[in-house]
Amino acid sequence: MAKNPTGKGSSSRREGSGRAISESTTERLSIYLRCLTQLERAGVETISSKEMAQRFQLNSALIRKDLTYFGEFGMRGVGYNVPELRSHIVQILGLDRELRVAIIGAGNLGQALADYRGFNSEGCRIVVLFDVAPEKVGTQSRGGVPVRHVDMLEQTLRDEKVNIVALAVPSGQGQALLERAAAAGVRAVLNFVPDRLRPPEGVFIRNVDLKIQLEGLAFQLARVQ
Amino acid sequence: MAKNPTGKGSSSRREGSGRAISESTTERLSIYLRCLTQLERAGVETISSKEMAQRFQLNSALIRKDLTYFGEFGMRGVGYNVPELRSHIVQILGLDRELRVAIIGAGNLGQALADYRGFNSEGCRIVVLFDVAPEKVGTQSRGGVPVRHVDMLEQTLRDEKVNIVALAVPSGQGQALLERAAAAGVRAVLNFVPDRLRPPEGVFIRNVDLKIQLEGLAFQLARVQ
DNA sequence: TACTGTGAAATCTTTCACAGCA
DNA sequence: TGCTGTGAAAGATTTCACAGTA
Numbered sequence: 001m002a003k004n005p006t007g008k009g010s011s012s013r014r015e016g017s018g019r020a021i022s023e024s025t026t027e028r029l030s031i032y033l034r035c036l037t038q039l040e041r042a043g044v045e046t047i048s049s050k051e052m053a054q055r056f057q058l059n060s061a062l063i064r065k066d067l068t069y070f071g072e073f074g075m076r077g078v079g080y081n082v083p084e085l086r087s088h089i090v091q092i093l094g095l096d097r098e099l100r101v102a103i104i105g106a107g108n109l110g111q112a113l114a115d116y117r118g119f120n121s122e123g124c125r126i127v128v129l130f131d132v133a134p135e136k137v138g139t140q141s142r143g144g145v146p147v148r149h150v151d152m153l154e155q156t157l158r159d160e161k162v163n164i165v166a167l168a169v170p171s172g173q174g175q176a177l178l179e180r181a182a183a184a185g186v187r188a189v190l191n192f193v194p195d196r197l198r199p200p201e202g203v204f205i206r207n208v209d210l211k212i213q214l215e216g217l218a219f220q221l222a223r224v225q
Numbered sequence: 226m227a228k229n230p231t232g233k234g235s236s237s238r239r240e241g242s243g244r245a246i247s248e249s250t251t252e253r254l255s256i257y258l259r260c261l262t263q264l265e266r267a268g269v270e271t272i273s274s275k276e277m278a279q280r281f282q283l284n285s286a287l288i289r290k291d292l293t294y295f296g297e298f299g300m301r302g303v304g305y306n307v308p309e310l311r312s313h314i315v316q317i318l319g320l321d322r323e324l325r326v327a328i329i330g331a332g333n334l335g336q337a338l339a340d341y342r343g344f345n346s347e348g349c350r351i352v353v354l355f356d357v358a359p360e361k362v363g364t365q366s367r368g369g370v371p372v373r374h375v376d377m378l379e380q381t382l383r384d385e386k387v388n389i390v391a392l393a394v395p396s397g398q399g400q401a402l403l404e405r406a407a408a409a410g411v412r413a414v415l416n417f418v419p420d421r422l423r424p425p426e427g428v429f430i431r432n433v434d435l436k437i438q439l440e441g442l443a444f445q446l447a448r449v450q
Numbered sequence: 451t452a453c454t455g456t457g458a459a460a461t462c463t464t465t466c467a468c469a470g471c472a
Numbered sequence: 473t474g475c476t477g478t479g480a481a482a483g484a485t486t487t488c489a490c491a492g493t494a
Contacts, residue, residue, distance in 0.1 A: 022463070026444050030437040031421070048475065056421055059465060061478090068477060077472045077475045093440050094447025101439070108367070112337035117395075118419055118436040124443075142333070164442050170342075187449070188442035190435075194343055196256070196281050204445040206438045210415075211343040212255040213431045214326070215318050217389050217413035218349075219251050220429040222319025224412070247485070273453065284487055286456090293455060301493045302453045452494095459488070466481070472474095 025066045029089055031056060032063070036086035048079035099124045100161055104177050105168035106131035106147045109192060113166060115143035127160045153177075154184040166190040167197075178203070250291045254314055256281060257288070261311035273304035324349040325386055329402050330393035331356035331372045334417060338391060340368035352385045378402075379409040391415040392422075403428070 035055060039047060049067075053060035067073055067085075070092050074080045090096055101119065103110045106129040113119060114126050120143075129147045131137060137149045148156055157165070165181045167174050167189060174193035181189065182200040189205045191197055194212075199205045260280060264272060274292075278285035292298055292310075295317050299305045315321055326344065328335045331354040338344060339351050345368075354372045356362060362374045373381055382390070390406045392399050392414060399418035406414065407425040414430045416422055419437075424430045 021444075021448075023441065024463075026441050027437055029444070030434075030440040033440075034419070050475085057423075060476095061465060061467090062463090064475095064477060065464085072477070074476050075472065076470075076477080077473075079475065092444070092447070094443040095440065097447075099439070099443055099446075108337040108340050112333040113435070115333050116435065119439065124439060163446060164439065188446050190438055190442060194259070198282075202449075204442055206441055208433065208435065208438055209255075210338070210341065210433065212252055213415055213433055214324070214344065214349060214389065215255040215258075215320065216248065216251050216431055217415060217429055218319040218324055219246075219254070219317070221324075221388060221413050222317070222322075223246075224427075249485075275453085285454095286487060286489090287485090289454060290456080290486085297455070299454050301455080302451070303494070304453065454491105454493085456491090457489095459486105461486075462484080464481105464483075467479095469476105469478090471476080 019069070021069060025069065026093075028058070028063070028066050029093060032066075033086065033089045033093065033095075036082055036089065039082045040086055044082050046075075046079045046081055049074075051079070095123045097123065099163050101126045101164045101166060102128045102130065102157060102160065102162040103145075103166045103168055104130045104150065104153070104181070105170075105192075106133075106136050106141070107168065107170075110166075110168035111141050113168060113192075114141040114145040127162065128156055130156075150177075153180055157181060157184040157186060162186060164188045164190065166192065168192045171195050178205075244294070246294060250294065251318075253283070253288070253291050254318060257291075258311065258314045258318065258320075261307055261314065264307045265311055269307050271300075271304045271306055272310075274299075276304070320348045322348065324388050326351045326389045326391060327353045327355065327382060327385065327387040328370075328391045328393055329355045329375065329378070329406070330395075330417075331358075331361050331366070332393065332395075335391075335393035336366050338393060338417075339366040339370040352387065353381055355381075375402075378405055382406060382409040382411060387411060389413045389415065391417065393417045396420050403430075 032052065035052060049060040049063040052063055071088065073085050073088055101124060103114055103126060110129055114129050119126055126145050129141060129145050130150045130153055131147055132150050136147050139147050163186070165186045167177060169177060171194050174191060174195050174197050178189055178197050179200060182203045187203050189203060191205050191207045194209055197205055257277065260277060274285040274288040277288055296313065298310050298313055326349060328339055328351060335354055339354050344351055351370050354366060354370050355375045355378055356372055357375050361372050364372050390411045392402060394402060396419050399416060399420050399422050403414060403422050404425060407428045412428050414428060416430050416432045419434055422430055
């Protein structure tokens with residue numbers, strides 16, 4: 001029973017009506033989207049699963065399987081129409097509506113994330129930072145994202161119609177803020193806090209744990225010799 | 226044949242002599258280590274796999290399996306000795322020697338990473354940042370990490386005995402820098418560049434792709450309703 | 451008794467291989 | 473011919489269940 005023990009890597013999630021889609025598949029959809037965006041810019045009209053597979057060192061059957069979970073987008077003998085497939089994936093990933101993101105914690109990491117390009121593109125917007133430090137509240141990040149006091153969390157999340165919260169606070173402070181955000185209606189959280197958080201009912205959490213990644217590399221180095 | 230198609234999530238790697246250990250197992254070892262560190266500080270002497278499992282919503286058999294890949298550390302009827310198990314894991318993860326980390330790219334993200342607490346602890350030290358911008362070269366991060374010119378990359382990596390490189394440069398510039406670092410003897414890379422890099426022979430890469438995480442959340446939001 | 455260590459089963463993911471269609 | 477879509481096989485990971493032991 002391969003469920004999702006670590007909350008990372010291969011895992012599945014069941015939804016109301018649809019079938020369960022693994023996290024690996026979702027991840028690859030994002031990768032395909034990038035590829036298709038580049039191809040579309042370059043004016044390429046069609047691409048085969050084999051060609052895409054070569055770019056990413058993937059198996060072409062896997063790409064076809066990933067895509068057929070959502071429909072039959074290809075043309076036998078030809079491949080996939082690039083702009084068409086791209087727009088399908090944009091829709092599948094829910095990037096056709098605006099994602100409004102708030103970051104809790106305006107430390108080094110929070111500020112860097114606020115101004116991170118990858119976050120401010122493709123229908124995604126960082127609208128506000130939160131912190132408790134009086135000298136930060138009222139200021140803006142270099143990129144112009146305003147910093148509000150955490151006391152204003154619930155109200156601001158609602159007023160700004162925030163969909164996704166990124167947690168970038170010190171260890172130990174994540175769970176309480178997660179619960180406050182959830183109570184204010186947020187249902188998706190990107191967690192940078194190096195603690196294991198318990199997701200409130202109906203809330204999705206993705207963990208980005210930099211130390212675990214670093215230790216994973218240390219492990220590989222230690223093993224090889 | 227579940228190999229490692231995305232370079233993230235569940236994957237295995239074979240080493241010279243030992244058996245293949247999955248990336249999931251490695252990730253969990255880091256999690257156990259944190260837990261044990263806390264327990265040791267709190268003066269707890271022993272812990273059972275069941276107790277640990279409850280803390281992380283994991284299955285206790287999985288924890289036991291993870292640990293027995295590396296030895297028989299437990300005592301039947303009792304559990305595991307906390308300080309002893311902790312020191313075993315430190316050794317397994319290779320955290321008993323110093324990890325010297327360099328970050329290429331002193332933009333928002335690179336600077337934030339340089340001063341990130343999680344990176345500067347437990348035998349891990351950020352020793353240098355690299356950039357090409359003349360106004361950055363010669364300065365220091367807030368935390369005091371010096372910024373050198375990328376022209377000095379190879380020499381500095383060797384002089385500073387860097388084990389691990391973090392890539393935090395704009396899209397398109399990752400592959401060339403990866404290859405230069407590899408040629409200078411670096412064998413482990415933490416990649417923040419949103420491109421798929423091709424690892425040179427013998428080089429381990431871990432990808433941290435923030436946009437993919439965000440899009441994964443967008444997907445979940447789009448699905449539920 | 452209470453726990454570890456582990457073979458076997460269950461589950462999930464990826465790859466193979468090919469039918470079927472443009 | 474060349475590609476997609478897909479059933480079946482292969483492989484990997486997780487869980488179950490229990491023998492064995494301190």
